[in-house]
Amino acid sequence: GAVVSQHPSRVICKSGTSVKIECRSLDFQATTMFWYRQFPKQSLMLMATSNEGSKATYEQGVEKDKFLINHASLTLSTLTVTSAHPEDSSFYICSASDLQGFSGNTIYFGEGSWLTVV
Amino acid sequence: KQEVTQIPAALSVPEGENLVLNCSFTDSAIYNLQWFRQDPGKGLTSLLLIQSSQREQTSGRLNASLDKSSGRSTLYIAASQPGDSATYLCAVSTSGTYKYIFGTGTRLKVLA
Numbered sequence: 001g002a003v004v005s006q007h008p009s010r011v012i013c014k015s016g017t018s019v020k021i022e023c024r025s026l027d028f029q030a031t032t033m034f035w036y037r038q039f040p041k042q043s044l045m046l047m048a049t050s051n052e053g054s055k056a057t058y059e060q061g062v063e064k065d066k067f068l069i070n071h072a073s074l075t076l077s078t079l080t081v082t083s084a085h086p087e088d089s090s091f092y093i094c095s096a097s098d099l100q101g102f103s104g105n106t107i108y109f110g111e112g113s114w115l116t117v118v
Numbered sequence: 119k120q121e122v123t124q125i126p127a128a129l130s131v132p133e134g135e136n137l138v139l140n141c142s143f144t145d146s147a148i149y150n151l152q153w154f155r156q157d158p159g160k161g162l163t164s165l166l167l168i169q170s171s172q173r174e175q176t177s178g179r180l181n182a183s184l185d186k187s188s189g190r191s192t193l194y195i196a197a198s199q200p201g202d203s204a205t206y207l208c209a210v211s212t213s214g215t216y217k218y219i220f221g222t223g224t225r226l227k228v229l230a
């Protein structure tokens with residue numbers, strides 16, 4: 001079946017630095033990808049919708065200048081956490097679809113990335 | 119605004135029991151509903167997907183039902199095993215998009 005791969009699975013970075021997380025669709029073209037964030041013992045919250053070739057759409061309360069999303073190709077979306085702070089430590093996960101004829105069953109989630117900012 | 123709630127928040131049962139996890143949502147205009155499993159420190163595993171036009175889906179020991187009009191879904195796990203211990207999340211998508219609103223999760227522990 002279709003696979004979405006995230007990299008890195010775990011990353012530790014120093015406060016003030018930036019870190020990039022990649023989300024790749026391995027065997028299909030993903031016109032749309034979604035980025036979610038999960039704080040400890042909380043549910044996943046949608047951060048933004050990443051559209052290939054255009055600007056991402058951010059959910060209310062998510063700082064677009066802090067969480068830079070780039071969807072430059074049909075198989076890759078990246079999330080860059082800029083000037084990371086300890087409160088950005090979280091589990092970030094992406095999902096992807098081809099959105100060609102929405103059928104509700106072609107959405108795939110990545111494995112997620114654990115970010116720790118020290 | 120869609121809100122998804124799961125009850126109970128945590129559940130501990132002895133091995134072999136049949137159990138039911140509940141999910142409720144405030145806006146019945148959903149496109150589909152999915153149940154996921156999340157193991158500690160891991161990503162999501164999709165368990166069952168129910169389209170809005172469907173009433174239930176089954177996979178092995180798992181059965182998920184959907185009552186869209188009342189805004190409810192249940193996940194039934196038969197003959198629970200210690201390996202079923204995980205957090206179970208339900209999520210709904212609306213308006214023909216792949217945006218999902220996730221529930222708060224139920225942390226399940228099955229005791230050997």
